[in-house]
Amino acid sequence: MERRDLLLVWETMLTERDYRTLKTQLADANEVDVAEFMAELPPDKTVLVFRMLPKEMASDVFANLEPEDQQLIISSATDREVSELVEDLNVDDAVDMLEELPASVVKRVLKTARPDTRKLINQFLNYPDSSVGSIMTAEFIDLRKSMTVSEAITRIRRSGDESESIYTCYVIDSRRVLEGVVTLRELLVAEDDTIVEELMETDLITALTTEDQEEAVNRMMKYDFISLPVVDQEHRLVGIVTVDDVMDVMEEEATEDFEKMAAMAPSEKPYLKTSVFSLAKNRIVWLLVLMVSSMVTGGILGKYEAAFAAVPLLVTFIPMLTDTGGNAGSQSSTMIIRGMAVGEIEMGDFLRVLWKELRVSILVGVILSAVNFVRLQIQYPGNTMVSFTVAGAMLVTVVMAKTIGSMLPILAKRLHVDPTIMAAPLITTIVDAVSLVVYFTLAQRLLGL
Amino acid sequence: MERRDLLLVWETMLTERDYRTLKTQLADANEVDVAEFMAELPPDKTVLVFRMLPKEMASDVFANLEPEDQQLIISSATDREVSELVEDLNVDDAVDMLEELPASVVKRVLKTARPDTRKLINQFLNYPDSSVGSIMTAEFIDLRKSMTVSEAITRIRRSGDESESIYTCYVIDSRRVLEGVVTLRELLVAEDDTIVEELMETDLITALTTEDQEEAVNRMMKYDFISLPVVDQEHRLVGIVTVDDVMDVMEEEATEDFEKMAAMAPSEKPYLKTSVFSLAKNRIVWLLVLMVSSMVTGGILGKYEAAFAAVPLLVTFIPMLTDTGGNAGSQSSTMIIRGMAVGEIEMGDFLRVLWKELRVSILVGVILSAVNFVRLQIQYPGNTMVSFTVAGAMLVTVVMAKTIGSMLPILAKRLHVDPTIMAAPLITTIVDAVSLVVYFTLAQRLLGL
Known part of the structure; x- marks a missing residue:
């Protein structure tokens, strides 16, 4: 079935109030398609459909929604629900959302957020536009060099749910200074009792939070990475840039260049x-x-x-x-x-x-x-x-x-x-x-x- | 140390004939940096440095070299060495290389390749320019839906060395028809005795070998995938497109559009x-x-x-x-x-x-x-x-x-x-x-x- 037809089928179910079948289908669907479906619905239906989604899927769909729909859902949710939603979002998605919402809604979201989440969000909101800090995410796997492969894999299996990218793991010391990088592939093909230090790459390729995002894009393209560690001036690991964000930046930067080269101020929206x-x-x-x-x-x-x-x-x-x-x-x-x-x-x-x-x-x-x-x-x-x-x-x-x-x-x-x-x-x-x-x-x- | 300085240090070692230290350093270096280093050397030094590289690194560096340097190395190698090199390369890298080399060199490479590799390379060489087939790779992990999670992980650990992308695994039936997709993350966080069928996503997002590569790029961007399965008309899995190739295509296509929009025929080279x-x-x-x-x-x-x-x-x-x-x-x-x-x-x-x-x-x-x-x-x-x-x-x-x-x-x-x-x-x-x-x-x- 063409993906376009899928959205039509869901629309029919919604009109015919066949909510049970719709709910089952949405639970199995791709979150990007669900978000695309919701974008075309009238406001009351958008909220209705969002409430049908299984809990573990809701935040993924939410991250893909247009700002107007995000605002709609937040307005119709209780403080508790808002708080849960924000905790489930990756920090970079939460920040992207907050940058688009009106001040009153931002205030409510930050008020309901847990203190450590609030602190992290505020830190991310402060990175200048187009800096590496503004596109990075805080969810990543950190390991210690003294761990064995099986300890490392256990740690990954436990935190895998939360991390945006688990495929490249970062080895840090007690002060969070980046010491090495090891891929999940390398861990998996190694013996269980090998020490992480023996496997890790110490020739580190990083980006600074304050660098221009284009630098990070060019570096990731050069080295074919799927994520790039971001460090502060003291070389402490503060986040990672993932390849999906980099592709968005590439497309945006190219579009901006097209616009500027045709004598226009770059536009914010499509x-x-x-x-x-x-x-x-x-x-x-x-x-x-x-x-x-x-x-x-x-x-x-x-x-x-x-x-x-x-x-x-x-x-x-x-x-x-x-x-x-x-x-x-x-x-x-x-x-x-x-x-x-x-x-x-x-x-x-x-x-x-x-x-x-x-x-x-x-x-x-x-x-x-x-x-x-x-x-x-x-x-x-x-x-x-x-x-x-x-x-x-x-x-x-x-x-x-x-x-x-x-x-x-x-x-x-x-x-x-x-x-x-x-x-x-x-x-x-x-x-x-x-x-x-x-x-x-x-x-x-x-x-x- | 700035990465640019690294290349200078290696150059000094080469001039001073400190080959032992250089060899140790290169073995720990990033293959993209090594390729960049080699690109600036005179022909005889290029071959010399290539021979210093540890065997498991040689093909990665080779894939990143300029066509002229690739030809140089092939000319100086024995048939057996050429054959080993081609086996170690990913099919898409081998094909990229062959498309740039003179006919006589291509003939020699294909002659020394193993029959199944030769067949695969010939198949890939036949996909039209700018089609999805022309950018895909044949190395991926395929699973069966009846496998348990621990069987699947064992299979991944065994073949992880060879596959370009092991982080998304593809579930196929006995006729190689694509049935589902499961990520390594999902496998790792699941219980060992869970059956793959229960975990796999069946709402499949694929590309056809004959589609335009831009379609695949847009689809990967939309769904934030790091690899996209490529199927033939009978929905049999024939390859995958990985995110690093997609980024290259994005950059190339944007450059081509800039050139065409400024009234130029697109150029092949930088x-x-x-x-x-x-x-x-x-x-x-x-x-x-x-x-x-x-x-x-x-x-x-x-x-x-x-x-x-x-x-x-x-x-x-x-x-x-x-x-x-x-x-x-x-x-x-x-x-x-x-x-x-x-x-x-x-x-x-x-x-x-x-x-x-x-x-x-x-x-x-x-x-x-x-x-x-x-x-x-x-x-x-x-x-x-x-x-x-x-x-x-x-x-x-x-x-x-x-x-x-x-x-x-x-x-x-x-x-x-x-x-x-x-x-x-x-x-x-x-x-x-x-x-x-x-x-x-x-x-x-x-x-x-």
Whole structure:
């Protein structure tokens, strides 16, 4: 059965009040599907369905719900129920929820939580946005290096229910300083009486709570880990980052880069859930900035009024020149911005990139220039000087566009400015202005205007 | 110690021929770091270092090497060594390697491989590029539903060494049809004599070998899995997709989308490793196509020569109009293309998107228009009709740009064309042409040209 059909079957059961069958089916279902089902129900039904779920499943479904539905359920629950729910949630899911809920609800949740949970939640709420601390979770297996394999496995079997990731275990000393890492696989294939210290990896790859989350993502990808230990400045283990959170971060960061590179402020929510007003607000600022910049380009154009009044044909090549320059430049800036985002290109590669782009741009520029020259000679025979002007301006524009397009993102990073703002729209505006100056200067020289 | 320093220390040991210490250190190191170290060595040293590695580590390091280094090591090894290496590699890593090596080397590798390995490799080599089959691996734990928990754990402990992912186990029947899934965590927390059938999840979430790899990525992200079972048409289990491969696919697909959206053919290799010639080849085709399209725009402009000969001031607003139109359009197309890539926006959302973009564009368009009107009234007092022309053209351009920008990617998908080609550069070219027609038509009417 298609998963989509499953939701329809459940909906029918709900409409027909066949609660018993629905309850049985939901108990066996995947929590993500149940959450998707609940998201489409009216408020009263959402609460009804949530109360049907077996206790051990409720918090998993809850973690996957939309903030509005989470709020609904909390409002309809007793203090005791809220407290139990929060205890069952992983700390990172509880924190994600609290960040979306109105202050009054947050207050109630924290009031009902157990003191140690409350302390942990408050600590996690304090990590800055986009830091490793903000995406880590506090549930993990910690072992001591003196344990035997069978003691370790017993400990894992006991706490396995609670830990978000039991497959990588962390060995700490009495002050919680991280000493080693051992995978469950290594424990399982070892002899029962082997000491953990003999098995553990001591070449530790970690992240700091204060590091940028992108660093943790790149490190996990490099080493193919399914969880990464997070330590504080004293190298004490405070949490782990798990691969599912890392994938979410990867998707978010890529989406953010797409948005910023298309001259928008990044949005908090998915497109269909963002209001018209927010969408407009995210877009208008850059549109205004770029509009004002292209007024400058218009001003430059105004200086050459005499030239195009004399040879109006010149005007008809402007879109081709500026568009091609913009495209050539944004090709380069995109390659470099993406290369820096995935950690391939670093600031030290400045000269290597420049030399590469210079050669690419000459190759590409000569071809585009030649095509133009031939075309103009055929279309406007006798106007050889116009052909030279356009072809020459094209070559210079492409070389300059690619050089600017590749250098500005690296310079931005060096100046600690987000390189993505050097993407297509800004590069296009800059290249527009420069290419028009080149074009009309050439025209004035070659055509004697 | 910073990981970068580690590589320097090893390099010094190598130069000083302190092979004994180096060998000890490498044996304890992370295989990804060792591969990174080897990538920077001259060919003879690469082979030397590889021979220092303990046998159980060699294949892990090998899987992380660049194709050139892999070829080097294979060329310097005996048939027997090659055969052992290939047996130690996971099938997906062996296939990745073979796809990059020259035909003669592939032939030698396949000749020395054991018959069943050869058969498996050939099967994997046949899955089409970007299909789920092409990223899956054949190493996984399969259980029978009649087993007890302790039998299952014993089986896992025995085969744990070989399987890429032992943390999710797959229950199959005698014909290898997938019947259930059980995690190692569930097995570990259960009683020893519980039957696997009682524990296993039967609500199966799978991928087909022939599906697009992006589908598998989205499914794993949705359900937060660390591995996804891959079945054939008869629902027989043929492999699994693991989370580390999925992260690589996510990064590759996002990079590809960035490249395509900036009007480039996607590249096979990272930027710094791509030759100047390949880079130029990837970029020139779209630059030519778009250049020819903007010649059309130039042609349109030519039709209005009389208008701008009469009022040359009109020309100076062209860059602002076309740039703003292009930016407004690419904002919309980027949002929609990304929304479709992450599975948020579907073809059924066509009207919802249209209605949303229409409202956003009117909001944004009115603001940009008003700013322009006021500015023109101040800058060119008395030219009220020119102000009306520019402001009117701006509003129409923005509304039209956003409508076109949001609709074309969805239409492209409906026509089974890659929506990313409807990104900024093509949208800009289309919007350029339309906005110029609107602008000059308005100018002719309002200014009576």
